[in-house]
Amino acid sequence: MLVSSQAGIDDATLVAQTREGDARPFSELVRRYEGKVFRLAQHVTQNREDAEDVLQETFLKAYEHLDQFRGDSKFYTWIVRIAVNQALMKLRRRKSDKAVSLDETIDTGEDNIVREIAAWDEDPEQRFSREELGGILDSAVQSLEPLYRSVFVLRDIEDLSTEETAEALDLSVPAVKSRLLRARLQLREKLTRYFKRKGDDLFAYL
Amino acid sequence: MLTCKDFLRELSDFLDENLDAEIRANLEQHITECPNCWVIADTTRKTIKIYKGMEPYPIPSDVEERLMQALERKMASKHQ
Numbered sequence: 001m002l003v004s005s006q007a008g009i010d011d012a013t014l015v016a017q018t019r020e021g022d023a024r025p026f027s028e029l030v031r032r033y034e035g036k037v038f039r040l041a042q043h044v045t046q047n048r049e050d051a052e053d054v055l056q057e058t059f060l061k062a063y064e065h066l067d068q069f070r071g072d073s074k075f076y077t078w079i080v081r082i083a084v085n086q087a088l089m090k091l092r093r094r095k096s097d098k099a100v101s102l103d104e105t106i107d108t109g110e111d112n113i114v115r116e117i118a119a120w121d122e123d124p125e126q127r128f129s130r131e132e133l134g135g136i137l138d139s140a141v142q143s144l145e146p147l148y149r150s151v152f153v154l155r156d157i158e159d160l161s162t163e164e165t166a167e168a169l170d171l172s173v174p175a176v177k178s179r180l181l182r183a184r185l186q187l188r189e190k191l192t193r194y195f196k197r198k199g200d201d202l203f204a205y206l
Numbered sequence: 207m208l209t210c211k212d213f214l215r216e217l218s219d220f221l222d223e224n225l226d227a228e229i230r231a232n233l234e235q236h237i238t239e240c241p242n243c244w245v246i247a248d249t250t251r252k253t254i255k256i257y258k259g260m261e262p263y264p265i266p267s268d269v270e271e272r273l274m275q276a277l278e279r280k281m282a283s284k285h286q
Contacts, residue, residue, distance in 0.1 A: 023281040035262035
């Protein structure tokens with residue numbers, strides 16, 4: 001691949017140059033965000049083939065509808081919104097499972113799950129290789145229900161704000177917050193199995 | 207007096223540092239007195255930190271190649 005001469009140019013300038021009819025700056029935008037879009041698509045669809053479709057559809061749609069990007073949000077947020085919509089459509093098509101609906105009302109009550117209470121080391125992830133850690137983290141996210149998973153992926157993996165996540169998923173801010181809390185607590189629970197301080201188990205048998 | 211349930215309800219905003227000073231002070235007071243909630247807050251904070259620190263894997267080259275080919279076709283058709 002050619003080394004890009006556009007590496008230092010900000011997103012808004014690249015968008016403007018693309019609109020003026022030069023397609024090359026758009027390839028730089030693709031390179032900037034393809035990794036994140038592909039990861040997001042894999043997390044949401046849980047299917048490699050669907051994720052690749054989502055990746056292509058996202059950037060093709062973005063290119064085609066670039067004139068609709070108004071610049072009042074970041075280009076990345078706009079792209080993520082397209083990617084999420086494409087990924088959710090795939091998911092709905094694949095499973096007509098009602099659990100996939102993001103509009104479903106969920107119990108936001110008091111039963112946030114906390115079963116395991118064990119302290120972790122300071123940097124527990126360092127006990128694992130990069131590959132092992134990636135496997136642990138991915139499978140924990142995959143085990144979340146779709147309506148929690150999408151919120152967690154956007155908010156804590158892709159680092160969108162609560163408001164941006166709400167906008168991308170067409171949810172209210174309180175709905176994002178309650179789902180995020182559930183997702184975080186569920187993941188905490190799952191990861192405790194791997195990350196709890198060595199030796200703490202001993203006390204369980206005394 | 208704040209209960210553990212109250213604490214859990216506010217946990218996300220507490221960790222995102224998204225709370226009024228007064229509520230925050232109450233929650234901080236609670237975790238100095240409640241070891242269980244301290245552990246839950248600490249391990250949830252670490253959960254978020256570990257996920258945020260995850261870099262995306264490089265995109266497989268065959269996937270990128272197909273993406274770029276699809277884009278080139280699109281660009282060519284738009285500029286005909």
